[in-house]
Amino acid sequence: MRFVSFGSATSVLATTALLLIATVPSHAQSRAETLRYVTGASVNTLDPNIPGSTRESFALSMSTYDRLVAFGRKQLNGKWVFDLDTITGELAESYDVSPDGLKITFRLRKDAKFQDGSPVTAEDVKWSLDRCVTAPILGKAQLLTGSLTSADQFKVIDPLTIEVTLPKPDKLALPNLATVYPMIINAKVAKEHATADDPWATAWLKEHTAGSGAYVVETFKPGEQVLLKRDEAWNRGSANKPAFFKRVIIQSVPEPATRANLVERGDADIVVDLQASDVQSLEAKGKLKVISTPQYNAITFVSMNNQMPPFDNVNVRRAIAYALPYDDMFKAALFGRGSPLYGATWTDGKPANGTYPFQQPVKLDLDKAREYLKAAGLPEGFSTTFSFNVGQSSTAEPMAALVKESLGKIGIKVDIQKLPDAQMSTQINEKKLPFYTEGIVAWLPSTDYFYRNFYTGNQRWNYSSINNPDLAAIAQEARFEPDKAKYEEAGRKLNAMHFDLMPQVMLWQPNQDAVMASSIEGYTYEFHRQVDYRDVSRK
Amino acid sequence: MRAGRRLLSSLPALFGVLVFTFLLMRVLPGDPAVFFASGPNAGKEEIEQIRKQMGLDKSVPEQLVFYLSDIGRGNLGRSMMTGQPVLKDLRERLPASLELTFTALLIALIAAVPLGVMAALRPGSVVDHGVRLFCALGVCVPTFVSGLLLIYVFYYLLGLAPDPTGRIDVFTSLPPQRTGFLSIDFLLAGDVDGWWAACKQLILPAVSMALFVIAPLARITRASMLVSLGSDFVRTARSVGLSWRKVVVTYALRNAILPVITIAGIVFSTMLGANVLVEKVFSWPGVASYALDALLSSDYAPVQGFVLLMASLFVLVNLVVDICYGIADPRVSIG
Numbered sequence A: 001m002r003f004v005s006f007g008s009a010t011s012v013l014a015t016t017a018l019l020l021i022a023t024v025p026s027h028a029q030s031r032a033e034t035l036r037y038v039t040g041a042s043v044n045t046l047d048p049n050i051p052g053s054t055r056e057s058f059a060l061s062m063s064t065y066d067r068l069v070a071f072g073r074k075q076l077n078g079k080w081v082f083d084l085d086t087i088t089g090e091l092a093e094s095y096d097v098s099p100d101g102l103k104i105t106f107r108l109r110k111d112a113k114f115q116d117g118s119p120v121t122a123e124d125v126k127w128s129l130d131r132c133v134t135a136p137i138l139g140k141a142q143l144l145t146g147s148l149t150s151a152d153q154f155k156v157i158d159p160l161t162i163e164v165t166l167p168k169p170d171k172l173a174l175p176n177l178a179t180v181y182p183m184i185i186n187a188k189v190a191k192e193h194a195t196a197d198d199p200w201a202t203a204w205l206k207e208h209t210a211g212s213g214a215y216v217v218e219t220f221k222p223g224e225q226v227l228l229k230r231d232e233a234w235n236r237g238s239a240n241k242p243a244f245f246k247r248v249i250i251q252s253v254p255e256p257a258t259r260a261n262l263v264e265r266g267d268a269d270i271v272v273d274l275q276a277s278d279v280q281s282l283e284a285k286g287k288l289k290v291i292s293t294p295q296y297n298a299i300t301f302v303s304m305n306n307q308m309p310p311f312d313n314v315n316v317r318r319a320i321a322y323a324l325p326y327d328d329m330f331k332a333a334l335f336g337r338g339s340p341l342y343g344a345t346w347t348d349g350k351p352a353n354g355t356y357p358f359q360q361p362v363k364l365d366l367d368k369a370r371e372y373l374k375a376a377g378l379p380e381g382f383s384t385t386f387s388f389n390v391g392q393s394s395t396a397e398p399m400a401a402l403v404k405e406s407l408g409k410i411g412i413k414v415d416i417q418k419l420p421d422a423q424m425s426t427q428i429n430e431k432k433l434p435f436y437t438e439g440i441v442a443w444l445p446s447t448d449y450f451y452r453n454f455y456t457g458n459q460r461w462n463y464s465s466i467n468n469p470d471l472a473a474i475a476q477e478a479r480f481e482p483d484k485a486k487y488e489e490a491g492r493k494l495n496a497m498h499f500d501l502m503p504q505v506m507l508w509q510p511n512q513d514a515v516m517a518s519s520i521e522g523y524t525y526e527f528h529r530q531v532d533y534r535d536v537s538r539k
Numbered sequence B: 001m002r003a004g005r006r007l008l009s010s011l012p013a014l015f016g017v018l019v020f021t022f023l024l025m026r027v028l029p030g031d032p033a034v035f036f037a038s039g040p041n042a043g044k045e046e047i048e049q050i051r052k053q054m055g056l057d058k059s060v061p062e063q064l065v066f067y068l069s070d071i072g073r074g075n076l077g078r079s080m081m082t083g084q085p086v087l088k089d090l091r092e093r094l095p096a097s098l099e100l101t102f103t104a105l106l107i108a109l110i111a112a113v114p115l116g117v118m119a120a121l122r123p124g125s126v127v128d129h130g131v132r133l134f135c136a137l138g139v140c141v142p143t144f145v146s147g148l149l150l151i152y153v154f155y156y157l158l159g160l161a162p163d164p165t166g167r168i169d170v171f172t173s174l175p176p177q178r179t180g181f182l183s184i185d186f187l188l189a190g191d192v193d194g195w196w197a198a199c200k201q202l203i204l205p206a207v208s209m210a211l212f213v214i215a216p217l218a219r220i221t222r223a224s225m226l227v228s229l230g231s232d233f234v235r236t237a238r239s240v241g242l243s244w245r246k247v248v249v250t251y252a253l254r255n256a257i258l259p260v261i262t263i264a265g266i267v268f269s270t271m272l273g274a275n276v277l278v279e280k281v282f283s284w285p286g287v288a289s290y291a292l293d294a295l296l297s298s299d300y301a302p303v304q305g306f307v308l309l310m311a312s313l314f315v316l317v318n319l320v321v322d323i324c325y326g327i328a329d330p331r332v333s334i335g
Helices: A002-032 A055-064 A122-134 A139-144 A187-192 A202-207 A256-265 A276-285 A314-323 A326-334 A366-375 A390-408 A421-429 A447-454 A469-479 A484-501 B002-009 B011-027 B032-036 B044-053 B060-072 B086-121 B126-140 B143-157 B182-188 B192-229 B232-239 B244-274 B276-281 B287-296 B300-328
Strands: A034-039 A069-076 A079-089 A092-097 A103-108 A154-158 A161-165 A215-221 A225-230 A247-252 A289-294 A298-304 A338-340 A383-389 A413-419 A435-441 A504-516
Touching: A002 A034, A034 A256, A055 A215, A055 A225, A055 A247, A079 A092, A079 A289, A103 A122, A122 A139, A122 A154, A122 A161, A122 A187, A139 B044, A256 A276, A256 A504, A256 B143, A276 A289, A276 A504, A298 A314, A314 A366, A314 A390, A314 A504, A326 A338, A326 A390, A326 A504, A383 A390, A383 A421, A390 A413, A390 A435, A413 A421, A421 A435, A421 B032, A447 A469, A447 A484, A469 A484, B002 B011, B002 B300, B011 B060, B011 B300, B032 B044, B086 B126, B086 B192, B086 B244, B086 B276, B086 B287, B086 B300, B126 B192, B143 B192, B143 B276, B182 B192, B192 B244, B192 B276, B232 B244, B244 B287, B244 B300, B276 B287, B287 B300
Parallel strands: A034 A247, A383 A413, A383 A435
Antiparallel strands: A069 A079, A092 A103, A103 A161, A154 A161, A215 A225, A225 A247, A289 A504, A298 A435, A298 A504, A338 A504
16 A cells, blocks of 8 residues: 555656656747836737827737738838838728829738638728727827728728728828727627727726737736737738747836846847836847837937916027037937937028928037027027926936026026926926926928828917917928929928928937847837737747 | 724715815816827817816806716716726726735734834844844835835846736736635636746735835834833743743733734735835836826826725725724724
């Protein structure tokens, strides 16, 4: 008896040992097929359309849902970035734009299936696009910028064909359909969860997915982590294959130093939100791959409230533009990681081209600044506050100190004000801040879009509160300008006005520093400024 | 019976805390609707919509009435940040915080009481000065610095500790949830590897929290031991020739332990709310970091829920401390 039990104990031990040995390589195997992405932010909803959704939620939805079309990619200074001008099919096999530019017809892929196995039909597409323009969700405001405003514009021709009608030929209609919001939802499933109060199933889709994307959500813990599993049937990638990684782990790690440690030790595969100082030291060590892309659809500003004295005086704004210590700020805030939007030389005094953002011919010149102050009738200077939000303090804090020091030299006394993020956005929205730094980003970075959204109207994104009818009219007209040369001309005019009126000072475009294990390939800078998990693979 | 009455008598205080936090959140500048409507194209319409969704379009007294009636029905509201009901968030995160705090307190007590006793037995000696220096260091170094240092040494340099990302290695599967305390759940599920993995994650954050609270505990033990050792009954006990152990542990320490229990109770409550830095550094999914994130984004419901939770816990902890008094010193009864 005793002998038997002894034997079984040894065999248990032996089996355990065998199991241990057996699990080690398979664990390593699964690690190689897993992408672990760490971030300081977190995913808070599975439907990016929900107001308040985070950038991480945007990125997640790119992998869990498909759209009709997607942006292509191009190389910019040797780095892959998204290409606004190449629109490729995702769920659409092909699309045709009618000669008058008023009708876009999409032919759907025959083999496209939702994650539950049912085919993707034109009815699903119509329901999803209808939802985007009718339901009280974020997609509405976005699609508006592409002249997509009503459910009547989407028509089902046959189960695999859908037609979009536009009131005017709008360049941004097609690109808008490739953005985060107009994702294609499995209408049959979503409708089952719709209620009388919530006909578009927004409550249910916030916590569940019903898409045709490359990855299936396995577990979703808001504020902590999301686990994704590959959908083996998905074939909308570049080579008609499923996505590379079998599993993706999206994990929130609030402390930036910890994120840097994780990626350096090889426990995390890729991270895009490290502190500039950490990126620099990791790059210097040379063990990891660091891909720095200027965020060419984002800009950091020093903004002035054009409606509030003394900044309502153009000469005061010009004085500020010549009194900022650009180079020092660039080094202190970003360690020089970005592309500057100052220090250009315009030989004939005119902008070199019509694209926005552009480099302005401003530099630190205190004598010139003093002259402008004199011209504004304020030779003695004045007092003001300079605000920034807590969330940006790692870059804005050193910047603010340099602004204060430099403006002090021309008699402008600056008090630095550090505001919690919610307070800062409230005050910006209410136009109460005289002088502050903020950043913007545009998903569809075309010149007219920037000027229309960030330089017109009494709305939050018009940081400088500029109200110039001429500028607004030119930007509005440029939107529907089909002729490339004329569009370029309008852009030049707008840029010249920007320099002349100096509503706010463009500082730079910060880099997106993606730090990844050396085995990771295919990273592309996307319009939503996060990692698209479908892009990357491991060598 | 008495305990029940005590709980009842704390209800007005809880209600006061509730109303006060509610009003405080509304008085603070910062409009959550504007903050959460920050998609690249969010305009006035979106802001209004969020305001409505959060009930901010109503007057403050009306909001308060709605809030109180919701609380009465056990509904703490919904967090904008995580998109989940606050009650669910807190229920998921509280065990994480409690597990960490209990472990830290246990480590602190195990270290602090002997240190305090040793220091009290030989006041002015090298041991006493050593303990004083150790305590001073523990208090001077902020928890996030000690946390980062521990990570740097044990994770980054030595590779002994697992990566400091939350309660469990992402590749380990979780046990069925029973208590919410991972170390207990793993044991209940009979998963020893999982238990060890959870403990490894717990050690560093618990130690960095414990370092900070060893000082008050050790100092109070020392002071109260000094009084106790100098008292008549200890002199009597010594003079009748009782063993060292009996004198120090049974008579002196038992009489000296009351203030230590009081301080431990206060330390526990403080740690639970104030360990936000440790939670941040170790990505620990606890309630304190949750409340801080909510506060920064003016997300009212989670902050209010957190304060209510902390107030209730404080009441409970005080009750437990009183019960402990009774056990440590039968002369004391809960009154």
